[in-house]
Amino acid sequence: MGALRVHEFTTVDGVVDAPMWTMDYGFPDDLAASIGALTAPARGILLGRTTFEMFAPAWSTRTVEDDEGAPFFNDTTKYVVTSTLTDTGSVWRNSTVLGGYDADRVCALKDEVGDLYVSGSATLVRALLADGLVDELHLYVYPLAVGTGIRLFAEGTAQPLALLGAEPLSNGVVHLTYGPAAA
Template sequence: MGRIVVSENVTLDGVFESVDGPGDWLGCVDAADRAAWAAAGVREARTATALLLGRRTYEWFVARGWASRPGDWADALRDLPKYVVTGTGLGTPTWANTSALTGDAATGCADLARRTDGDLLVLGSARLLGVLLARDLVGELRLTVYPIVVGAGTRLFGDTAATPLRLVESRTVGTDLTRLTYRPRRTT
Protein backbone atom coordinates (compact mmCIF):
# COMPACT_ATOMS: atom_id res chain seq x y z
CA MET A 1 0.00 0.00 0.00
CA GLY A 2 1.24 3.44 -0.90
CA ARG A 3 1.40 6.57 1.16
CA ILE A 4 0.21 10.02 0.10
CA VAL A 5 2.98 12.56 0.80
CA VAL A 6 2.17 16.24 0.39
CA SER A 7 5.04 18.66 -0.21
CA GLU A 8 4.28 22.38 -0.17
CA ASN A 9 6.03 25.75 -0.17
CA VAL A 10 4.55 28.30 2.24
CA THR A 11 5.43 31.68 3.67
CA LEU A 12 5.82 32.33 7.39
CA ASP A 13 2.22 33.56 7.47
CA GLY A 14 0.92 30.41 5.76
CA VAL A 15 0.39 31.77 2.25
CA PHE A 16 0.56 29.10 -0.42
CA GLU A 17 -0.45 31.14 -3.42
CA SER A 18 0.21 34.84 -3.82
CA VAL A 19 -2.37 37.25 -5.16
CA ASP A 20 -0.58 36.92 -8.52
CA GLY A 21 -0.77 33.12 -8.67
CA PRO A 22 1.30 30.20 -7.33
CA GLY A 23 3.83 31.44 -4.83
CA ASP A 24 7.41 31.82 -5.96
CA TRP A 25 9.35 33.29 -3.09
CA LEU A 26 12.77 32.15 -4.24
CA GLY A 27 13.70 35.79 -4.70
CA CYS A 28 13.72 36.25 -0.93
CA VAL A 29 16.58 33.76 -0.50
CA ASP A 30 20.10 33.67 -1.91
CA ALA A 31 21.44 31.49 -4.73
CA ALA A 32 22.82 28.87 -2.35
CA ASP A 33 19.38 28.45 -0.74
CA ARG A 34 17.74 28.21 -4.17
CA ALA A 35 20.21 25.48 -5.15
CA ALA A 36 19.61 23.60 -1.87
CA TRP A 37 15.83 23.88 -2.42
CA ALA A 38 16.15 22.48 -5.96
CA ALA A 39 18.40 19.63 -4.79
CA ALA A 40 15.83 18.73 -2.12
CA GLY A 41 13.14 18.70 -4.82
CA VAL A 42 15.20 16.33 -6.97
CA ARG A 43 15.77 13.95 -4.03
CA GLU A 44 12.08 14.02 -3.15
CA ALA A 45 11.01 13.28 -6.73
CA ARG A 46 13.53 10.46 -7.08
CA THR A 47 12.20 8.71 -3.96
CA ALA A 48 8.54 8.98 -5.02
CA THR A 49 6.66 6.28 -6.89
CA ALA A 50 4.29 8.68 -8.66
CA LEU A 51 2.98 12.24 -8.73
CA LEU A 52 -0.58 12.97 -7.65
CA LEU A 53 -1.73 16.41 -8.81
CA GLY A 54 -4.85 18.50 -9.00
CA ARG A 55 -5.83 19.60 -12.50
CA ARG A 56 -4.85 23.26 -11.99
CA THR A 57 -1.41 22.31 -10.67
CA TYR A 58 -0.91 19.90 -13.58
CA GLU A 59 -1.81 22.70 -16.01
CA TRP A 60 0.59 25.06 -14.18
CA PHE A 61 3.48 22.59 -14.67
CA VAL A 62 2.59 22.03 -18.34
CA ALA A 63 2.26 25.76 -19.07
CA ARG A 64 5.76 26.30 -17.67
CA GLY A 65 7.34 23.67 -19.89
CA TRP A 66 8.10 20.94 -17.33
CA ALA A 67 7.27 18.30 -19.95
CA SER A 68 10.39 19.28 -21.93
CA ARG A 69 12.43 21.39 -19.50
CA PRO A 70 16.08 20.33 -19.06
CA GLY A 71 17.57 19.52 -15.69
CA ASP A 72 17.63 16.87 -12.99
CA TRP A 73 14.41 17.95 -11.29
CA ALA A 74 12.44 18.08 -14.54
CA ASP A 75 13.88 14.70 -15.55
CA ALA A 76 12.87 13.16 -12.22
CA LEU A 77 9.31 14.50 -12.49
CA ARG A 78 9.02 13.57 -16.15
CA ASP A 79 9.99 9.96 -15.41
CA LEU A 80 7.30 9.53 -12.75
CA PRO A 81 3.80 8.31 -13.52
CA LYS A 82 1.47 11.28 -13.03
CA TYR A 83 -2.13 11.00 -11.83
CA VAL A 84 -4.26 14.11 -12.21
CA VAL A 85 -7.40 14.42 -10.10
CA THR A 86 -9.99 16.19 -12.20
CA GLY A 87 -13.72 16.50 -12.38
CA THR A 88 -13.60 18.08 -15.83
CA GLY A 89 -11.20 15.72 -17.61
CA LEU A 90 -7.83 16.46 -19.17
CA GLY A 91 -8.25 15.95 -22.85
CA THR A 92 -5.06 14.47 -24.26
CA PRO A 93 -2.29 14.82 -21.64
CA THR A 94 0.80 16.62 -22.93
CA TRP A 95 3.13 15.48 -20.14
CA ALA A 96 4.37 11.90 -20.57
CA ASN A 97 3.09 9.18 -18.24
CA THR A 98 -0.05 11.13 -17.27
CA SER A 99 -3.43 9.61 -16.44
CA ALA A 100 -6.62 11.29 -15.26
CA LEU A 101 -8.38 10.26 -12.05
CA THR A 102 -12.02 11.20 -12.49
CA GLY A 103 -14.98 10.71 -10.20
CA ASP A 104 -14.87 11.25 -6.45
CA ALA A 105 -11.40 12.64 -5.64
CA ALA A 106 -11.07 11.02 -2.21
CA THR A 107 -12.19 7.61 -3.42
CA GLY A 108 -9.91 7.75 -6.46
CA CYS A 109 -6.89 8.78 -4.38
CA ALA A 110 -7.57 6.15 -1.71
CA ASP A 111 -7.88 3.45 -4.39
CA LEU A 112 -4.66 4.61 -6.05
CA ALA A 113 -2.81 4.52 -2.72
CA ARG A 114 -4.09 0.99 -2.05
CA ARG A 115 -2.77 -0.33 -5.35
CA THR A 116 0.55 1.55 -5.29
CA ASP A 117 3.74 0.66 -3.47
CA GLY A 118 5.68 3.69 -2.28
CA ASP A 119 4.99 7.40 -2.02
CA LEU A 120 2.44 9.29 -4.08
CA LEU A 121 3.89 12.80 -4.07
CA VAL A 122 1.46 15.73 -4.11
CA LEU A 123 2.90 19.09 -5.17
CA GLY A 124 0.78 22.23 -5.07
CA SER A 125 -2.85 21.17 -5.44
CA ALA A 126 -4.31 23.06 -2.47
CA ARG A 127 -7.89 22.02 -3.26
CA LEU A 128 -6.84 18.40 -3.45
CA LEU A 129 -4.97 18.77 -0.16
CA GLY A 130 -8.21 19.90 1.50
CA VAL A 131 -9.98 16.78 0.27
CA LEU A 132 -7.13 14.50 1.32
CA LEU A 133 -6.95 16.02 4.81
CA ALA A 134 -10.72 15.88 5.28
CA ARG A 135 -10.71 12.16 4.45
CA ASP A 136 -7.57 11.43 6.51
CA LEU A 137 -5.62 10.27 3.45
CA VAL A 138 -2.40 12.25 4.01
CA GLY A 139 0.39 10.05 5.32
CA GLU A 140 2.98 12.82 5.54
CA LEU A 141 2.99 16.60 5.13
CA ARG A 142 6.23 18.38 4.22
CA LEU A 143 6.30 22.15 4.42
CA THR A 144 9.17 24.24 3.12
CA VAL A 145 8.79 27.55 4.94
CA TYR A 146 10.10 30.69 3.26
CA PRO A 147 11.37 33.54 5.45
CA ILE A 148 8.88 36.09 4.19
CA VAL A 149 5.54 37.49 5.34
CA VAL A 150 3.38 38.45 2.37
CA GLY A 151 0.15 39.34 4.15
CA ALA A 152 -2.25 38.50 1.31
CA GLY A 153 -2.91 35.45 -0.79
CA THR A 154 -4.40 32.01 -0.54
CA ARG A 155 -3.63 30.25 2.72
CA LEU A 156 -2.58 26.65 2.30
CA PHE A 157 -5.12 25.25 4.71
CA GLY A 158 -7.97 27.72 4.15
CA ASP A 159 -11.11 26.34 5.78
CA THR A 160 -9.64 22.93 6.53
CA ALA A 161 -11.10 21.21 9.59
CA ALA A 162 -8.83 20.72 12.60
CA THR A 163 -6.20 18.11 11.73
CA PRO A 164 -3.89 17.02 14.55
CA LEU A 165 -0.33 16.46 13.33
CA ARG A 166 2.95 15.56 14.97
CA LEU A 167 6.33 16.94 13.97
CA VAL A 168 8.67 14.14 12.88
CA GLU A 169 11.51 16.19 11.40
CA SER A 170 12.71 19.77 11.28
CA ARG A 171 15.74 20.84 9.27
CA THR A 172 17.13 23.76 7.38
CA VAL A 173 17.44 23.79 3.62
CA GLY A 174 20.35 26.01 2.78
CA THR A 175 20.58 28.67 5.45
CA ASP A 176 17.19 30.43 5.39
CA LEU A 177 14.57 27.83 4.44
CA THR A 178 13.04 25.46 6.96
CA ARG A 179 11.64 22.04 6.10
CA LEU A 180 9.03 20.77 8.56
CA THR A 181 7.74 17.22 8.22
CA TYR A 182 4.52 16.19 9.92
CA ARG A 183 2.52 12.99 10.15
CA PRO A 184 -1.10 12.65 11.22
CA ARG A 185 -1.74 12.14 14.89
CA ARG A 186 -4.35 9.43 14.50
CA THR A 187 -6.43 8.24 17.43
CA THR A 188 -6.90 4.69 16.16
Protein backbone atom coordinates in the same frame (compact mmCIF):
# COMPACT_ATOMS: atom_id res chain seq x y z
CA MET B 1 -0.11 0.43 0.54
CA GLY B 2 2.10 3.25 -0.60
CA ALA B 3 2.71 6.46 1.28
CA LEU B 4 1.32 9.80 0.14
CA ARG B 5 3.80 12.64 0.59
CA VAL B 6 2.81 16.27 0.06
CA HIS B 7 5.28 19.07 -0.66
CA GLU B 8 4.29 22.72 -0.25
CA PHE B 9 6.26 25.93 -0.45
CA THR B 10 4.68 28.27 2.09
CA THR B 11 5.24 31.60 3.77
CA VAL B 12 5.28 32.02 7.55
CA ASP B 13 1.71 33.31 7.29
CA GLY B 14 0.62 30.12 5.51
CA VAL B 15 0.27 31.29 1.90
CA VAL B 16 0.89 28.58 -0.70
CA ASP B 17 -0.53 30.45 -3.70
CA ALA B 18 1.73 30.52 -6.82
CA PRO B 19 4.98 30.80 -4.85
CA MET B 20 6.87 33.24 -7.06
CA TRP B 21 8.37 34.66 -3.85
CA THR B 22 10.63 31.59 -3.65
CA MET B 23 12.79 33.05 -6.44
CA ASP B 24 14.34 35.57 -4.06
CA TYR B 25 15.79 32.70 -1.98
CA GLY B 26 17.40 30.68 -4.75
CA PHE B 27 17.50 26.91 -4.99
CA PRO B 28 20.62 25.86 -3.09
CA ASP B 29 22.00 22.32 -3.08
CA ASP B 30 20.56 21.45 0.33
CA LEU B 31 17.03 22.40 -0.83
CA ALA B 32 17.46 20.36 -4.00
CA ALA B 33 18.70 17.38 -1.96
CA SER B 34 15.78 17.69 0.46
CA ILE B 35 13.21 17.69 -2.33
CA GLY B 36 15.11 14.94 -4.15
CA ALA B 37 14.87 12.74 -1.06
CA LEU B 38 11.15 13.44 -0.92
CA THR B 39 10.52 12.56 -4.58
CA ALA B 40 12.92 9.57 -4.79
CA PRO B 41 10.51 6.90 -3.49
CA ALA B 42 7.53 8.21 -5.50
CA ARG B 43 6.07 5.95 -8.18
CA GLY B 44 3.41 8.44 -9.20
CA ILE B 45 2.60 12.15 -9.01
CA LEU B 46 -0.87 13.20 -7.89
CA LEU B 47 -1.88 16.71 -8.96
CA GLY B 48 -4.95 18.89 -8.88
CA ARG B 49 -6.12 20.47 -12.13
CA THR B 50 -4.81 23.98 -11.45
CA THR B 51 -1.34 22.78 -10.50
CA PHE B 52 -1.28 20.43 -13.49
CA GLU B 53 -2.13 23.36 -15.77
CA MET B 54 0.71 25.40 -14.25
CA PHE B 55 3.26 22.55 -14.20
CA ALA B 56 2.64 21.08 -17.66
CA PRO B 57 3.99 24.00 -19.71
CA ALA B 58 6.76 24.66 -17.18
CA TRP B 59 8.09 21.09 -16.90
CA SER B 60 7.15 19.32 -20.14
CA THR B 61 9.93 20.95 -22.16
CA ARG B 62 12.64 20.88 -19.50
CA THR B 63 15.53 18.47 -19.68
CA VAL B 64 17.99 17.32 -17.03
CA GLU B 65 20.38 19.96 -18.37
CA ASP B 66 17.78 22.62 -17.48
CA ASP B 67 16.80 21.17 -14.12
CA GLU B 68 17.85 17.98 -12.37
CA GLY B 69 14.20 17.40 -11.38
CA ALA B 70 12.99 17.29 -14.99
CA PRO B 71 13.32 13.50 -15.46
CA PHE B 72 11.23 12.88 -12.34
CA PHE B 73 8.46 15.24 -13.40
CA ASN B 74 8.43 14.16 -17.04
CA ASP B 75 9.01 10.41 -16.74
CA THR B 76 6.84 9.66 -13.70
CA THR B 77 3.15 9.01 -14.32
CA LYS B 78 1.03 11.96 -13.33
CA TYR B 79 -2.52 11.34 -12.07
CA VAL B 80 -4.63 14.46 -12.41
CA VAL B 81 -7.61 14.90 -10.11
CA THR B 82 -10.10 16.80 -12.26
CA SER B 83 -13.72 16.65 -13.28
CA THR B 84 -13.20 19.09 -16.15
CA LEU B 85 -10.13 17.95 -18.10
CA THR B 86 -10.44 14.88 -20.31
CA ASP B 87 -7.09 14.64 -22.11
CA THR B 88 -3.99 15.41 -20.10
CA GLY B 89 -1.66 13.04 -21.96
CA SER B 90 -1.50 15.21 -25.06
CA VAL B 91 -0.55 18.19 -22.88
CA TRP B 92 2.15 16.45 -20.82
CA ARG B 93 3.38 12.94 -21.50
CA ASN B 94 2.75 10.25 -18.90
CA SER B 95 -0.33 12.11 -17.62
CA THR B 96 -3.72 10.59 -17.06
CA VAL B 97 -7.05 11.87 -15.76
CA LEU B 98 -8.07 10.30 -12.47
CA GLY B 99 -11.50 11.97 -12.44
CA GLY B 100 -13.00 14.16 -9.76
CA TYR B 101 -11.77 13.80 -6.19
CA ASP B 102 -12.70 10.46 -4.64
CA ALA B 103 -10.96 9.36 -1.43
CA ASP B 104 -11.56 5.68 -2.21
CA ARG B 105 -9.96 6.08 -5.65
CA VAL B 106 -6.90 7.74 -4.07
CA CYS B 107 -6.61 4.83 -1.60
CA ALA B 108 -6.85 2.37 -4.49
CA LEU B 109 -4.18 4.32 -6.36
CA LYS B 110 -1.86 4.12 -3.33
CA ASP B 111 -2.41 0.35 -3.38
CA GLU B 112 -1.91 0.02 -7.15
CA VAL B 113 0.99 2.43 -7.70
CA GLY B 114 2.73 2.66 -4.34
CA ASP B 115 4.22 5.89 -3.05
CA LEU B 116 2.65 9.07 -4.41
CA TYR B 117 4.01 12.61 -4.44
CA VAL B 118 1.86 15.74 -4.40
CA SER B 119 3.16 19.24 -5.03
CA GLY B 120 1.04 22.37 -4.67
CA SER B 121 -2.57 21.42 -5.39
CA ALA B 122 -3.95 23.20 -2.31
CA THR B 123 -7.61 22.25 -2.90
CA LEU B 124 -6.67 18.60 -3.42
CA VAL B 125 -4.35 18.59 -0.41
CA ARG B 126 -7.08 20.04 1.82
CA ALA B 127 -9.36 17.15 0.83
CA LEU B 128 -6.58 14.57 1.30
CA LEU B 129 -5.80 15.95 4.77
CA ALA B 130 -9.47 16.02 5.75
CA ASP B 131 -9.82 12.38 4.69
CA GLY B 132 -6.66 11.32 6.57
CA LEU B 133 -4.83 10.23 3.40
CA VAL B 134 -1.63 12.28 3.82
CA ASP B 135 1.18 10.26 5.36
CA GLU B 136 3.73 13.08 5.32
CA LEU B 137 3.17 16.82 4.89
CA HIS B 138 6.42 18.55 3.92
CA LEU B 139 6.23 22.31 4.41
CA TYR B 140 9.11 24.40 3.12
CA VAL B 141 8.54 27.57 5.12
CA TYR B 142 10.01 30.73 3.59
CA PRO B 143 10.99 33.55 5.96
CA LEU B 144 8.46 36.10 4.82
CA ALA B 145 4.81 37.00 5.20
CA VAL B 146 2.91 38.12 2.12
CA GLY B 147 -0.42 38.94 3.76
CA THR B 148 -2.79 37.62 1.10
CA GLY B 149 -3.19 34.57 -1.08
CA ILE B 150 -4.40 31.00 -0.96
CA ARG B 151 -3.60 29.33 2.33
CA LEU B 152 -3.24 25.59 2.77
CA PHE B 153 -5.55 25.61 5.77
CA ALA B 154 -8.70 27.58 5.09
CA GLU B 155 -10.18 29.84 7.76
CA GLY B 156 -11.82 27.73 10.45
CA THR B 157 -9.93 24.53 9.60
CA ALA B 158 -8.80 22.43 12.54
CA GLN B 159 -6.11 19.90 11.59
CA PRO B 160 -4.08 18.17 14.29
CA LEU B 161 -0.64 17.05 13.08
CA ALA B 162 2.45 15.44 14.59
CA LEU B 163 5.89 16.94 13.96
CA LEU B 164 8.17 14.34 12.36
CA GLY B 165 11.15 16.54 11.57
CA ALA B 166 12.58 20.04 11.23
CA GLU B 167 15.50 20.93 8.97
CA PRO B 168 16.88 24.46 8.53
CA LEU B 169 18.24 25.08 5.04
CA SER B 170 21.05 27.36 3.91
CA ASN B 171 18.73 29.92 2.29
CA GLY B 172 16.74 30.61 5.47
CA VAL B 173 13.93 28.19 4.60
CA VAL B 174 12.88 25.61 7.17
CA HIS B 175 11.68 22.19 6.04
CA LEU B 176 9.04 20.97 8.47
CA THR B 177 7.68 17.45 8.16
CA TYR B 178 4.34 16.52 9.72
CA GLY B 179 2.37 13.32 9.89
CA PRO B 180 -1.05 12.42 11.18
CA ALA B 181 -1.59 13.20 14.87
CA ALA B 182 -1.71 10.16 17.11
CA ALA B 183 -5.28 9.12 17.82
